[in-house]
Amino acid sequence: MNNKIIEGGPPVVETAPGDCEYEYVVPDVNDSSVEIACGEPATRWPVLDDSRNAHLRAAGKTGDEFQPSKLALCDEHYKQLLVDIAEQDGSDPYRVWIAAEPKVVEIGWTLSDRENGYVSYMDGWRAGAAQHAVSIEVDLPPDLPPYKVADLVFLATNAPDLEGHPDAAKILAAVQATGYRGVEGGHFSLSVGDTVTVDGMRLACEDVRWKDVS
Numbered sequence: 664m665n666n667k668i669i670e671g672g673p674p675v676v677e678t679a680p681g682d683c684e685y686e687y688v689v690p691d692v693n694d695s696s697v698e699i700a701c702g703e704p705a706t707r708w709p710v711l712d713d714s715r716n717a718h719l720r721a722a723g724k725t726g727d728e729f730q731p732s733k734l735a736l737c738d739e740h741y742k743q744l745l746v747d748i749a750e751q752d753g754s755d756p757y758r759v760w761i762a763a764e765p766k767v768v769e770i771g772w773t774l775s776d777r778e779n780g781y782v783s784y785m786d787g788w789r790a791g792a793a794q795h796a797v798s799i800e801v802d803l804p805p806d807l808p809p810y811k812v813a814d815l816v817f818l819a820t821n822a823p824d825l826e827g828h829p830d831a832a833k834i835l836a837a838v839q840a841t842g843y844r845g846v847e848g849g850h851f852s853l854s855v856g857d858t859v860t861v862d863g864m865r866l867a868c869e870d871v872r873w874k875d876v877s
């Protein structure tokens with residue numbers, strides 16, 4: 664059996680360039696203060712939403728300026744952001760929250776080896792089975808457990824229509840952006856025997872659940 668993992672490509676994983684966009688506020692003379700750009704390398708790119716823009720979108724505004732936006736942050740300022748968010752007053756009309764975090768998801772379409780009697784969607788995942796793997800990066804709601812992300816990948820690659828499922832639609836678009844159309848892996852719709860790896864956990868699709876095969 665061919666154990667080689669074939670890398671699909673090109674992956675759309677982006678290492679966003681740039682420095683932290685936060686600013687330090689430091690005291691200046693005469694009781695004033697100055698803002699100094701952090702300048703540290705950004706390591707986190709949370710997507711921030713706020714209640715005012717959410718309200719305006721609900722009222723029909725569709726412009727880019729009303730959409731959630733990515734903020735480049737270093738680790739230290741990311742932690743500070745979490746503290747700031749936790750301390751917000753729930754009635755503050757300008758309160759913000761993290762609507763999404765970039766997540767790297769690797770999808771492995773398992774290749775059957777019919778000569779040796781192995782059919783992935785019948786027999787399920789097996790260690791060492793050859794796969795066509797594609798890596799994508801998508802902005803997903805924070806704190807999604809890996810199996811929920813796997814559910815979204817399943818939906819994204821199986822549902823004929825993703826209207827009303829924006830996260831699955833993002834995943835489908837990211838997969839399509841890699842150029843994968845189902846040829847290299849033998850199929851496009853995630854099936855029994857295929858895997859989804861996220862946050863270091865590799866989940867194999869079974870008939871009624873996901874199995875941790877990390």
Ligand SMILES: [Zn+2]
Nearest residue numbers: 683701737740
């Ligand atoms: Zn910073």
